[in-house]
Amino acid sequence: MEWKNVRGVDTPRHRITWTENGKRRERVVTLDWKGDLAELDRLYWLCERGQHPRQKPPAPATSWRALVIAWRSDPRVQNRLSDGTKRSYRRTMDALLEKNADKDVRQTTRAHVRALHDKLSATPRKADHHLQVIRLLWNYAKNKLDWPLGENPAEGLELYGTTREFLPWPEWLVGKLAEAPHDVRVACELILGTGQRPNAAIMMRYDDFSGEWMWVWDEKGKDRFEVYCPPRLRAFVASLRKQGTHLVAKNLTEGKGYDSVEKAFRTWRKTLGDAAQEYTLHGLRKLACIELAEGGAGDAEIQAVTGQSAKTVAYYRRLADKKKLSRSAQTKRERNKNET
Incomplete structure (x- = not known):
């Protein structure tokens, strides 16, 4: 950690250096400690572990977040959907983004999708809907956005079963x-x-x-x-x-x-x-x-x-x-x- 005088104020900074392809690289993170030593200590160790938000690499252009935003912004898609269908898709897409928003779609494997499907097995309808949404988004990215994607990892996975028809009231x-x-x-x-x-x-x-x-x-x-x-x-x-x-x-x-x-x-x-x-x-x-x-x-x-x-x-x-x-x-x- 180093201190630098910025506009008359001593400011702590964390500097990381490394060599990449024979060239010296560095990244400097300013620690916004607000005069609190405990906060300074916390920010310092975040940097040491590489977990400070400023140290995270930028999300790829082919991230799941970018894909969902593109899908939701496409009038060719949205104008064909009912409000109820949009709500259903939104819930599932939001759940997918909780842990995968900045992950590269291209890195998603069949094993990843199967593991998610198995994890939701206690709610089979929900599990199958996640597969449906992943398949839908993948096909949209490949066919409408021309992303360089391979085989759809959600295609062909066995579903828990079609949902039961709504029962008419007695x-x-x-x-x-x-x-x-x-x-x-x-x-x-x-x-x-x-x-x-x-x-x-x-x-x-x-x-x-x-x-x-x-x-x-x-x-x-x-x-x-x-x-x-x-x-x-x-x-x-x-x-x-x-x-x-x-x-x-x-x-x-x-x-x-x-x-x-x-x-x-x-x-x-x-x-x-x-x-x-x-x-x-x-x-x-x-x-x-x-x-x-x-x-x-x-x-x-x-x-x-x-x-x-x-x-x-x-x-x-x-x-x-x-x-x-x-x-x-x-x-x-x-x-x-x-x-x-």
């Missing part, structure tokens, strides 16, 4: 909505009545409703369109005491967000016992799809209401068809027994 749980807290009940009635994604339904305003029609927002398609409003939902909306521009109001001009409502929903769900714990807000959207199918709506009609993909509609239509067929079969069975 009748007994829907019946419990009458006892739910105000915001939870309003949100649930909107999701079930509109068939929309929870976030889009929760953010609905009173001026989205006009007579027999309502305006809904397709988050993924980034499209707003008008659909028929079922009588039950019309009557429910008309029964509400208006507290602001939004049905689930934060104040006079703002609506509450999905996270706030979902937290309140989980708190209420705990009061209903173990039987209710596997059901989510998304399950109401699935129930809407099944009710439409049971009512005789075709796939195209269901898609016109809910905005779901043809694959998703087909899956929940099969559930509805099974219920109808089982009722028909059991009725015939009982009729045959009685006739015999």
Whole structure:
């Protein structure tokens, strides 16, 4: 350590010298000790161990932080994503950056990714989502940013399994909505009545409703369109005491967000016992799809209401068809027994 007079003030500095390719190199770190000997001692030993922030090498241009920033700043990517998907990606990317922000993407190996996946095995859905995000970012860096990357280290690793489909709510749980807290009940009635994604339904305003029609927002398609409003939902909306521009109001001009409502929903769900714990807000959207199918709506009609993909509609239509067929079969069975 050395002292240097800077503008009339003696200032401690830590100097490191070394030889690189036959040339003398050095790095000098000014110790901001603020006149505190204990702080000076701490900074000195940080430098001796090479751990002072000023001694850290600059992050490479191909760091994970640079990659995430580029991905989040690309309108070609962001404009195609729903708000819910963006939040999901943000959480996982933030977790990845906690320990890897300044690490070079090019140094990431398949062994590193597998170790992370194994470490999160207690939460398989979370573990698989980390793989998905790493694979997505790697492909973006290679194909859109032209980074010199090799084979994607997350490609081909075995997943713990696809996540279970959201369960449609049973009748007994829907019946419990009458006892739910105000915001939870309003949100649930909107999701079930509109068939929309929870976030889009929760953010609905009173001026989205006009007579027999309502305006809904397709988050993924980034499209707003008008659909028929079922009588039950019309009557429910008309029964509400208006507290602001939004049905689930934060104040006079703002609506509450999905996270706030979902937290309140989980708190209420705990009061209903173990039987209710596997059901989510998304399950109401699935129930809407099944009710439409049971009512005789075709796939195209269901898609016109809910905005779901043809694959998703087909899956929940099969559930509805099974219920109808089982009722028909059991009725015939009982009729045959009685006739015999």
